[in-house]
Amino acid sequence: MTERTLPQVVIDPGMPSAVRIFEVGPRDGLQNESTVVDVQDKVAFIRRLRRAGLSAIEVTSFVHPRWVPQLADAEEVIAALAADDHDGVTMPVLVPNERGLDRARTAGVRHIGVFASATETFAQRNLNRSLDGQFDMIIPTVRAALSEGMDVRGYVSMCFGDPWEGAVPLSQVVDAGMRLLDAGISELSLGDTIGVGTPGHVTALLAAFADAGADLGRIALHFHDTYGQALSNVQAGLRAGVTTFDASAGGLGGCPYALSATGNLATEDLVWMLDGLGIRHGVDLGALVETSVWMASRLGRPAPSRVVAALDGG
Incomplete structure (x- = not known):
């Protein structure tokens, strides 16, 4: 990249000076891809992301292979990465229950993620549990992981809307999220799984x-760009004091259980905006674009990211 392709920096004093980008491309990005990516390419993808400066990379999921065939090689990916010098980079995996936790433990993983739904229908479709009953499975998993000194991150899906139920009451989202925070997770990621959120909605949630007593320093935001609102929603989060944002290299991803969910917020698009705001993030945009172009060649289609298209084409 040249200076000509860098955004002009205009600092907004109402926003944080630095943020953490939580990269979900290798897991959430690839899980819904029809092209099966082999282990070697997945490992190379993760290593490229790490070299680009990403310090938190969710690398895979220990869900049953029948549900997410793309991630059936989770143990192989973890084993291939085991000998690497992680140099302060955390590489969590997603687990659905205590069986998944057992697999993660056996593989030597120390950072895990658990996931819940803010709605009844998605809890049934995603976890085969009721909205309330899902916690009978999730909370013991959290406690078991914490008892072994693991770090646990929590996700709540459908926080801004549900394709079957429509609008989701704020109180319902808060109740689900607080149950995970109260269980001892280190960070809670609020997901706009189908990308229907808008800035005012983000601010209100x-x-x-905050009114429920949550520390916003433990809240992360996970946006999908279905309606082109992801970056606007990030700005609302920044103004509220959130400093961790999930994103997927190249804009890969969706959700296999919610077909209206298109790609995640592209990490490159997020980085470009943060650069323009003068907000530190530690990511090398040029190296990240090269990585997404490389992965797109493996998938046989262009990366959805607008910034990747602009910089690779220019």
């Missing part, structure tokens, strides 16, 4: 969490 974060205010509802």
